[in-house]
Amino acid sequence: MAKVTLRDVADAAGVSITTASFAMTGKGRISAEVRQKVIEAGDSLGYRKSMPPHGADKASPIIGILFSIDAEWSVTFGFIRPILESIDNHFSVRDHTVALIPINDQLSSDEIFRRVDSLACSGLYSIHYGNEPLFTKLEGRGTPVVLIMNGNYQNRFSTVCVDDFQGAYEGALHLLQAGHRKIIFIDIERDDLPVLSIDRFIGFKKAIEEFGIPISDIERITYDPRDHEYLRSRLSVIFGKENHPTAIFALDDDLAARSLSVLHELKLKVPRDVSLIAPGDLLDYSQEHCPQISTMKIDTSLMGNIACNLMEARLNHNGGDINVLKVKQQLILRGSTRQYDKGIARILEKKPSQLLPRERAMAAFNHIDTGAIPKWLGASPEFMARATIETGLGDEELRRRLGDDFRRVESLLGRADSRWRSPFGHERRSPGYGQPTSKPLLEKRNIRALRKFPWPDPASADISSIHDKAKSFHEEFAIMGGEWSPFWHDAIDFVGTQDLYYLMYDDPDFVLTLLNRIVDYYVAVSTIIFETSGKHIDIFFIGNDFGGQNGPLFTVDQFERFIVPSLKRLADLGHRYGKKVLLHSAGGIRPLIPAIIRSGVDALHGLQPDCAGMSRLGLKKDYGSRLCMCGGIDAKDLLLNGSPETVRSATLELLSTFAPGGAYVASPSHEAIIADTPVSNVLALFDAVREFEDNNQRR
Numbered sequence: 001m002a003k004v005t006l007r008d009v010a011d012a013a014g015v016s017i018t019t020a021s022f023a024m025t026g027k028g029r030i031s032a033e034v035r036q037k038v039i040e041a042g043d044s045l046g047y048r049k050s051m052p053p054h055g056a057d058k059a060s061p062i063i064g065i066l067f068s069i070d071a072e073w074s075v076t077f078g079f080i081r082p083i084l085e086s087i088d089n090h091f092s093v094r095d096h097t098v099a100l101i102p103i104n105d106q107l108s109s110d111e112i113f114r115r116v117d118s119l120a121c122s123g124l125y126s127i128h129y130g131n132e133p134l135f136t137k138l139e140g141r142g143t144p145v146v147l148i149m150n151g152n153y154q155n156r157f158s159t160v161c162v163d164d165f166q167g168a169y170e171g172a173l174h175l176l177q178a179g180h181r182k183i184i185f186i187d188i189e190r191d192d193l194p195v196l197s198i199d200r201f202i203g204f205k206k207a208i209e210e211f212g213i214p215i216s217d218i219e220r221i222t223y224d225p226r227d228h229e230y231l232r233s234r235l236s237v238i239f240g241k242e243n244h245p246t247a248i249f250a251l252d253d254d255l256a257a258r259s260l261s262v263l264h265e266l267k268l269k270v271p272r273d274v275s276l277i278a279p280g281d282l283l284d285y286s287q288e289h290c291p292q293i294s295t296m297k298i299d300t301s302l303m304g305n306i307a308c309n310l311m312e313a314r315l316n317h318n319g320g321d322i323n324v325l326k327v328k329q330q331l332i333l334r335g336s337t338r339q340y341d342k343g344i345a346r347i348l349e350k351k352p353s354q355l356l357p358r359e360r361a362m363a364a365f366n367h368i369d370t371g372a373i374p375k376w377l378g379a380s381p382e383f384m385a386r387a388t389i390e391t392g393l394g395d396e397e398l399r400r401r402l403g404d405d406f407r408r409v410e411s412l413l414g415r416a417d418s419r420w421r422s423p424f425g426h427e428r429r430s431p432g433y434g435q436p437t438s439k440p441l442l443e444k445r446n447i448r449a450l451r452k453f454p455w456p457d458p459a460s461a462d463i464s465s466i467h468d469k470a471k472s473f474h475e476e477f478a479i480m481g482g483e484w485s486p487f488w489h490d491a492i493d494f495v496g497t498q499d500l501y502y503l504m505y506d507d508p509d510f511v512l513t514l515l516n517r518i519v520d521y522y523v524a525v526s527t528i529i530f531e532t533s534g535k536h537i538d539i540f541f542i543g544n545d546f547g548g549q550n551g552p553l554f555t556v557d558q559f560e561r562f563i564v565p566s567l568k569r570l571a572d573l574g575h576r577y578g579k580k581v582l583l584h585s586a587g588g589i590r591p592l593i594p595a596i597i598r599s600g601v602d603a604l605h606g607l608q609p610d611c612a613g614m615s616r617l618g619l620k621k622d623y624g625s626r627l628c629m630c631g632g633i634d635a636k637d638l639l640l641n642g643s644p645e646t647v648r649s650a651t652l653e654l655l656s657t658f659a660p661g662g663a664y665v666a667s668p669s670h671e672a673i674i675a676d677t678p679v680s681n682v683l684a685l686f687d688a689v690r691e692f693e694d695n696n697q698r699r
Helices: 006-013 017-025 032-045 071-092 109-118 132-140 164-177 194-210 228-239 253-265 301-313 342-348 357-365 381-391 393-402 447-454 466-474 488-497 497-506 508-536 555-577 590-598 617-625 644-658 679-698
Strands: 062-069 097-103 121-127 145-148 157-161 183-188 219-223 248-251 273-278 296-298 324-327 329-332 406-408 419-421 428-431 477-480 539-543 582-583 603-604 627-630
Touching: 006 032, 006 582, 017 508, 032 253, 062 071, 062 157, 071 097, 071 121, 097 109, 097 644, 109 121, 109 132, 121 301, 132 145, 132 228, 132 406, 132 428, 157 164, 157 301, 164 194, 164 248, 183 194, 183 539, 219 228, 228 253, 253 273, 273 329, 301 324, 301 617, 301 679, 329 590, 342 357, 357 477, 357 582, 381 679, 393 679, 406 466, 419 447, 428 603, 466 477, 466 497, 466 508, 477 508, 488 497, 488 508, 497 508, 508 582, 555 582, 590 617, 617 627, 617 644, 644 679
Parallel strands: 062 097, 062 121, 121 145, 145 157, 157 324, 183 219, 183 248, 248 273, 273 296, 406 477, 477 539, 539 582, 582 603, 603 627
Antiparallel strands: 296 329, 419 428
16 A cells, blocks of 8 residues: 555645645644644545654754845845844744745746745745735745835735835935035836835935925936946036036935946045935945945844844744834934035135135035144133233134134133032032032932922023124134033032942933933023024034043943933034034043944044044044044143154144044144143144145145
8 A cells, every 4th residue: 555645635635735734744824724624634544744763853944035146136235144144043043944045037936936835934034025926825825924125015914124214304304404405316217126216205305395395306317227327427417517416315325336436437526516325234334445425224133133023923823914114224424425515615716725714624524625724722711821921922812823713602601719510500629620519319319309300491501602702703713612511421410420320220211311301401502502693603512521541431332322312412403503513522432433423423522542442543544534533632641741842743643644635623632721731832733733734735
């Protein structure tokens, strides 16, 4: 008598062999009725499942991943690699085998089904690729399908995709808030992912219309990515006009890179002449040869983790019918966008010697290399009092002698002799920023105490001198303004340093609430300043010390959780009023700089060269295209203890690294040079900057 096979059972039950297999093994999405029918057919025929030989390993369930190997998708491998890695890590520890199933446009649905079927996949992922009949067939026979990065079928199948509307909206908003009004939208013909193109254009369109710009005024280019000549010809015509667009929004950063190559051919520089942004991170920005393009980044590691949890739920029959999860995009600035300023065109027409101080300064903040090096004297009142006596010059005369291109305007703080009070009532003893004499919430560290605390009225801040002072200097100099906003130091004053760190673990909600209440005040005061004097202020200058001699004062995770939200609120405020945002932080903050950039900060001051990780070479290489660098000239040892000649030599050496390419402001590494600093050393510093500048211009 012939041995009964699984095919015999399938025929007897009137189902496919795959359905019979799933029914016998208890896998797949098989109804109880069909499963029972198959089991009864097997019993009636005397079917016995084949068992592996004694000691042989049981075959692992297989999770398949459809993965296109067509040339047009080759650029995305690095982009989706974290998704593949997440899936492999998740299921391999659960005794599953993860199998990549290569496909291409020439394969029929039947052939792809055969490949999936031959592996007897327990579940199937499809990245980008969409095929409704295929997925319906697989789901019908019990193989759960999860789509990744394809929103075309989100009403039919479980899907993990990107919030393309949000990404495009916020990306366009970034350009609009930077002052751009003439923007090109560059799209490509993509029949396989039409929802992606539609959602990104609608998000872009919403931002444009919110700023009162008719979408009909926006130049839109849609082309076949294989026809590069068409893109070249269209951009040549558009940028051949005198009043051409100032920004490009591309559908993704691969398309942005193609546009960038055309702009280079047209002798247009990014971001000097044209700002460029795109959703994506398809390109590998860790590679030196990769052009640095500002993007709305897509967190593919997060997408992979979500996709794993979704498949796990499907395999365990508790995933519901259809689940659609969208991942938001995050703005990453890499120096390809800048604030639009009509004065930039005038700056580019001038020789370095013809530039006004304000023009030198704002060119640096806009990453424009004019050949001139802007300078800032950050000095304490005590130093200025002594320096004016030694030089016989008045305050303003001394600043002009040094070549200071900036003027700072601040609200007035209550100060009496060696004591002064913060806006929150913390009394500090001098010198400098001082030390608090009491900690009002040290014994009452709870949300109720925060509610009852007598928070200051922002309207009571003394900003009476700001408007007239800023107005008097603004035509010539770059003006730094807004509240200093030392929210981290204020939080320490409330409960003490040690207790604040304990609370980050024991009561994080208290710490976040405390920081929010402090920043509420600073945001309100700076809003009043910008409303009343904003047209005379260029730079929102804020300060908190986030590092010590040997490194950051936080882990990166702590910084992301507790500090970045407050930094982002302040940066967003500055950008809303069209200001560049400059952050001062002392110490070795190198590991925190990527998060600082993501918060929206435009420029970083301090750059203490004697602290861990603050090598000028590394800072310039890694962040010079994404941040305007300010400082780096050692105020702690060199200026304090060196001679004029050693100051000159060290300054010239530092400038050889920081000055090329622009986006640098020569300044001491402290925002307030202390009283004991020799005046002759400060003069030597600024004279060396002028010497370096003159030598370069003669070459």
